[in-house]
Amino acid sequence: MARIINLPKNGEMIAWRWMRYSGLLLIPLAWGHVLIQDVLVGVDNIDLNYVSMRWAFVGWRIYDLFLLVFALAHGINGLRQVVLDFVPKKKNIRLVNQAAFVYWLVMVLFGIAALLGGVRKP
């Protein structure tokens, strides 16, 4: 029988919940993306025209935006947890947390710029 205990309400608890809820959301998002792009369409049929055709429909841009933000936040938090397994010092833990946040922010802003800007034909 599992033992029920009261859990602390701190940042790590939020991160723990975050991984589970965002993970459940990412299953349809990421699987749908992989099924369409990798299996059904295939990398041989993907080029600039394909991307601009797909992004012409705003729904796909919102889909990609959700995937971008949630997948990066889930993935980088996962990386943070793996790294923190090897970092015992409090001072270094804070450093890792800050680095993870900056990494996430840079990647998300990079992706959002492309999503908003769209395809520029060369």
Add this chain to the structure above:
Amino acid sequence: MSVRAMTNLITYRGGVGQLSFVLHRLTGLGILLFLVIHVVDTSTVFFFPSLYADAIAIYRSVPFMIGEIFLVFSVIYHGVNGARIAIFDLYLVRNLEIMTQRNSAKWTLAISILLWLPAAVIMGRNVFEKLGI
């Protein structure tokens, strides 16, 4: 160092449970590595559109197409195992017993391979086509 000592060094509790822990971490880190590269290559459609064709050309090479098949396995396994973790942690806390966990870890691997096989066949066929076999 003997083989036994080497395996002791990388073994925590061993068994199915540790196998799913290791697989979950490795697939997760692998997906993140590709995700970061993929965000950058897709961003070229806006920042450097003339480079996008070169980026995609790398993905169209045979080694990357084989890697893509493993990537799909990673996404499927990480998703199925993650769903197992999330559902047990959030909704089935009372069922967190060691035997159910061992069984569910085996089921996770079986379901992942079953979901992956059709995708692997379709993508593998593309690889053979590219090789002209």
